[in-house]
Amino acid sequence: MRKIRRWGPGLLLVSPSIVLIAVFVYGLIGWNVKVSLSDWREANHTTGWAGLAAYRELRSDPVWSENVHHILLFTATFIVGALLVGLVLAFLLEKGVRGEGFFRSVYLFPMAISFIAAGVVWRWLMNPAPGDRASGLNVIFDKLGLGSSQWYLDSHYGMAAMAMPAIWALGGYIMALYLAGFRGVPEELREAARMDGATELRVYRHVVFPHLRPVTLGALIILGHISIKVFDLIVAIGGKQLITQVPAVYMWIQIYDARDYAKGAAIATILLIGISVLIIPYLIYTIRSERNA
Amino acid sequence: MSKRAHTRRGRASRIPVLRVGLFGLVVALLLALPASGFGKSEAPASAQKSELAVFSWWTGGGEAHGLAALIKIWNKQHPNTPFKNETVAGGAGSNAKAVLAQRLAAHKPPDSFQGHAGAELQDYIKAGQLEPIDFIYKKYKFDKIMPKQLIQQITYKGHLYSVPVNIHRANILWYNPSVLRKAGISGAPKTWPAFIAALKKAKAAGVIPLASAEEWTQKHLLETVMIATIGPSGWASLWKKGGNWSSDGVKTALNRYKELLTYTNSDNASLTWQDASKLVADGKAAFNVMGDWADGYFRVDLKKKPGTGYNWTAVPGTNGVYDWLSDSFTLPKGAPHRAAAVQWLAFLGSKKAQDTFNPLKGSIPARKDANPRLYDTYLKWALKQWKSDKLAGSLTHGVVASNAWNADIDSAIGLFLQNKNVSQLQSALVAAAKKRAT
Numbered sequence: 001m002r003k004i005r006r007w008g009p010g011l012l013l014v015s016p017s018i019v020l021i022a023v024f025v026y027g028l029i030g031w032n033v034k035v036s037l038s039d040w041r042e043a044n045h046t047t048g049w050a051g052l053a054a055y056r057e058l059r060s061d062p063v064w065s066e067n068v069h070h071i072l073l074f075t076a077t078f079i080v081g082a083l084l085v086g087l088v089l090a091f092l093l094e095k096g097v098r099g100e101g102f103f104r105s106v107y108l109f110p111m112a113i114s115f116i117a118a119g120v121v122w123r124w125l126m127n128p129a130p131g132d133r134a135s136g137l138n139v140i141f142d143k144l145g146l147g148s149s150q151w152y153l154d155s156h157y158g159m160a161a162m163a164m165p166a167i168w169a170l171g172g173y174i175m176a177l178y179l180a181g182f183r184g185v186p187e188e189l190r191e192a193a194r195m196d197g198a199t200e201l202r203v204y205r206h207v208v209f210p211h212l213r214p215v216t217l218g219a220l221i222i223l224g225h226i227s228i229k230v231f232d233l234i235v236a237i238g239g240k241q242l243i244t245q246v247p248a249v250y251m252w253i254q255i256y257d258a259r260d261y262a263k264g265a266a267i268a269t270i271l272l273i274g275i276s277v278l279i280i281p282y283l284i285y286t287i288r289s290e291r292n293a
Numbered sequence: 294m295s296k297r298a299h300t301r302r303g304r305a306s307r308i309p310v311l312r313v314g315l316f317g318l319v320v321a322l323l324l325a326l327p328a329s330g331f332g333k334s335e336a337p338a339s340a341q342k343s344e345l346a347v348f349s350w351w352t353g354g355g356e357a358h359g360l361a362a363l364i365k366i367w368n369k370q371h372p373n374t375p376f377k378n379e380t381v382a383g384g385a386g387s388n389a390k391a392v393l394a395q396r397l398a399a400h401k402p403p404d405s406f407q408g409h410a411g412a413e414l415q416d417y418i419k420a421g422q423l424e425p426i427d428f429i430y431k432k433y434k435f436d437k438i439m440p441k442q443l444i445q446q447i448t449y450k451g452h453l454y455s456v457p458v459n460i461h462r463a464n465i466l467w468y469n470p471s472v473l474r475k476a477g478i479s480g481a482p483k484t485w486p487a488f489i490a491a492l493k494k495a496k497a498a499g500v501i502p503l504a505s506a507e508e509w510t511q512k513h514l515l516e517t518v519m520i521a522t523i524g525p526s527g528w529a530s531l532w533k534k535g536g537n538w539s540s541d542g543v544k545t546a547l548n549r550y551k552e553l554l555t556y557t558n559s560d561n562a563s564l565t566w567q568d569a570s571k572l573v574a575d576g577k578a579a580f581n582v583m584g585d586w587a588d589g590y591f592r593v594d595l596k597k598k599p600g601t602g603y604n605w606t607a608v609p610g611t612n613g614v615y616d617w618l619s620d621s622f623t624l625p626k627g628a629p630h631r632a633a634a635v636q637w638l639a640f641l642g643s644k645k646a647q648d649t650f651n652p653l654k655g656s657i658p659a660r661k662d663a664n665p666r667l668y669d670t671y672l673k674w675a676l677k678q679w680k681s682d683k684l685a686g687s688l689t690h691g692v693v694a695s696n697a698w699n700a701d702i703d704s705a706i707g708l709f710l711q712n713k714n715v716s717q718l719q720s721a722l723v724a725a726a727k728k729r730a731t
Contacts, residue, residue, distance in 0.1 A: 042697065043394075043416035063704040066711075128560040133577065153562050155711055240387075241508040242707025243562050256391045258700035259416055 029272065036265035043259040054266035063242065063250065064267075070159045071246045075227040077163035078170075082223050083216065085167055086174025093175070094182040104179070107172035115169065119236025122165035126151035126237070152237060152244055162244060166233060170226070174219050181215035182208065214289075217282065224278045228271060247271055345633040346377040347622070348396075348406035350389035353382070355589055356620075359653035363646055367637070374633045379403055397422050402625035404634040409691030410447045410457045410621035412532070415731075416696055417623070418454055424624045425452035426638060435642045438660045442684040443617070446529075446692065455621035456638045458647065459656035462675060463584045463687045464517040464608040464616035467570065467591070470601060472500055472579045481606040485521065485549065488609040492556040495579035502556035504578035506569040511561070512706050513689040514582045515550050521610030522546035525685040532686075532693040534730045538723040547715045554713070562710075571595065574603055582608055584618070584690070588671040589655035599670040615682035618690035619659060694729070701725035 039050035058064045089107055093100050110118065125136035128150045138148040151161040185208050193203045231248035238244025240253060247267050255264035345367070351360045357380075364376045381389035386407070393406055402422065408414050417423045430436045430453055436444050439457070447453060468481055473491070476498035482488040495502040505514060520528045523542040530536050531543075558578070561569070570587045572578035574595045581587070591603045607614070622641055628634045640646050647658035652667045657675050665676050686692030694702070705721035 042419065044420045045398075062708055066708070123563070128563050130559065133560075150559070153560065238562070239507055241562055242704065243508075243711065245707070253700055253703075256387070256394065257703075258697040259394075260697060260700075 032265050032272075033269050035261055036269045038262055040261040041263070050262060054260075054262040055270075057263065058266060058270070063245070064247075066242060067245055067247045067250050070244070071228065071230075073157070073159040074163050074166075074230065074246065075224065077160040078166045078227045079220060079223045081163060081167035082170045082174050083219060085171035086176075086178050086219065089171065089175040090178035090182060093179055104176065107175050109172065110169045111173045113169065115165075115230075115233040116236045118165050118169050119233045122168075123237045126161060126164070128153045155243070158244060159246075162234065162237060165237070166227070166230070170223065174223070177215050177219050178212065181212045185211045217285070221278055221282045225275045228274050228278075343374045343630055343633060344377050345371070345374050345405070345630060345637055346379050346403040347637065348379045348381070348389070348393060348403035350381055350386035350407060352380045355593070355654045359650040362649050362653060363641075366646065366649060367640060370640070371633070371636065374630065374636075397625070400627060402627055402629075404628045404630050405622045405624060405637055407620055408455060408623055410455055410619040411686055411692030412449075412695050412698075413691030414454055414621075414623065415449065417625075418449055422626055423454045424626050424628075425454055426456070426624050426635075427453050429456065429635060429638050429642070433639050433642055435660075438662060440659075440661060440679070440684065443619075443659060446684060446686050447619075447621075455623045456642045457619035457621040457659040458641050459620055459651050459654055460615075460659050460679060461584050461586060461618050461656045461690070462615055462678075463513060463618060463690060464520060464611045464614065464685075465583065465585050465587070465605050466608045467573055467581045467583060467587055467603055467605050468579055469573050469576055470604050472498075472573075472576050476500065476579060478579070481604065482609050483606070483612060485610050489552070492553075492580070496556060498579075500576070501558045501572060501578035502580065503553060504564075504569040504572040504581040505554075505557040505561040506564040506566050507562055508703065508707055508710070509689060510566050510569065510583065511710060512703065513584070514553065515546075515706065516688045517582055517608040517611060517616060518550045518553065519543070519546040520614060520616055520685050521608055522549060525614045525683045528685050529693075531726070532730070536726055536730060538726045539719065543722070544715070544719060547718055551713060551715055554710075567594075585671065585675060586655060588669075592669070592671075605671065613682055614685050615678055616685045616687055618687040618692055695731075698725060698729035701729060 036054055037049065037051060038046065039048040039053070040046050041054075093103060097103060127135045127138060128148070129135065129138070130148045134142055134148055137151070141148055149161070150158070152158045154161065189207050190203055193207050198206070229248055230246060231252070234244055234246050234249055240249060248271065251264050251267040251271070254260045254267060349360065351357050360378070360380075364378065367376050381392050389407075396402060397417070397420070408417070414423065430444075435456065443457070443460075444453070447455070447457065466481065472495070473480075476491075476494045478491045478494050482491045492502040505511065522545050523531075523540075527542055531538060537543075558564075558569075558572070564572075566583055566587070567590055569578070569581050570583060570590050573581045574591055574597050585605075588599070588605070591597045592599060595602075597603045606612075608616075622638060624631070624634055624638060642660070644658075644660060644662060644664075647660055648664055648667055651658050651663070652669070652672070655669075655672070657663060657668070657672055657679055661680055663676055665673050668676060688694055688699070688702070691699070702722065702725055705718055705725065708721070709715075709718040
């Protein structure tokens, strides 16, 4: 009885969320996987079993491979870009600038803007129109004599340009993470290194940066899962066109346009697996390091 | 003192925890309720008071004005069944269709909903979500007053499922007369060689020869090129089971399309159809292929004069062919107010409703007895053509192919726009037809 009194209220407190999550998250994930294995390929709901047919179809689907290519390029550019931008900004602020709070807010604000709104602005900034119809960045490029870029419509590197708004939106957030990381490095360690005659470069290389590893890992996970699921930014800038299409957009098309529910659910499942590959090792790592601490 | 305070705080904190826990549970239950309970209790309540709930994506521009005018007449004629306007905003109805799919899946249909006439409704029909409405056509003689070809093309397995309110035309070549004059092009081209020659002259004059826009407008363009090349009957045969997509005619059309693409603007994928029309209106482009909703955009939004500020002709090679599409309304199975919905559909097919709606929307009535005096310059021309032209259903706008087939073709065209490989496009189209034709 006393034991129940100890953990009973706590359990009662969290039980609604446990139940809701069990039903609405894990239950629906299970249902989604079931649909992806079914033969529900049209508006009419069917519940027959089709095994991995939808997945096999994706494997030979040229549109899907285009999608995968797009999302990989987008993710690579986005993660590297956001980490670099965040690190450089944090480094500069950490060196002690006047009005640090001001800059911190300025760089963090873009995160508060939805991808849709940011997308609308960047669609204009990255207007690929040449010559006298140019606007946004192409005008600057033109004035500098660099010619005009096709931006997100470039057939090879378009998705790298597409990552720019995302870097812009989340670079400040990564900066905040790194800034906290920098501040977490005890001053004594740096001083000790300097006493031993280390140059400032070496202090960073051997003392500060190793301390940032957990921050980098966390940032990687956050950026990675945002990137794999990206939908709104792409639709706001590129619309529903193959040239900028990513798996989440293809999923929408399969479900709401083609009414191919099994294929749509298969894409959803693959996205989930893609994200789990990122998240699960991170969770294991965190739980382990918490246990050790 | 400190010890006693500590214990008291300890006991005091335990009870709120319990309360908060209970509170959380109650809130969670309340949150979970609307998903299951509310919907059921709501339906009978609304059924008692008669009304007419109509679902559409007419939320802006001429179509919203047209709908408002229809509602006004409806409410005057049916004071006991007030109109309930259930519109969902969003480009070309793509959001609305998603919302509608969910409502239909939950067996909570509106009394009538908007859909493109033709094969786009097949999903609903196959899922058993629509009632055939042949009886309305018979009773009000719609089958006599609307063109026979139209009735044939919207009949699915012997039944009619929707009432077309308006007719738009997709195969229109818009052009800027002064740009043509400056480029030395004598009048609008009528034949394919003349068209290509005109595009060459426009290119030499330093303007965009053919303004084009995002992917769906590319499909729109391809559709008109195909109809121009294989003719309306060849076009119609493609959408039947066993249609010959690997024919030389289709191949010629695809090669023509590829050639056309070399005359378009490089930034097309970043433009909306309005942007492309505006290029013509601004004199930066010579031609643009778009549906006749562009007329309203030129005339009303851009304030250009028909004939001088902009002009039009059928896409070269499609003279005498009306590449049509239509917004239509349906009778969902289990409509909460079925009697009112039937009246609504009868009303939509009437001369009064069609002549009220269409001048505002910028389209023509599906009926052949429209009063031409109510219509503007372009529409007067279109009305005449509608009575005499052969009809070809639009692919891009839902007449000839189901949604799934359309999505396959979208993918094929998307790939083609990147690799410009005609034989790959053709085999993708063949495969899509094999998979989707019914």
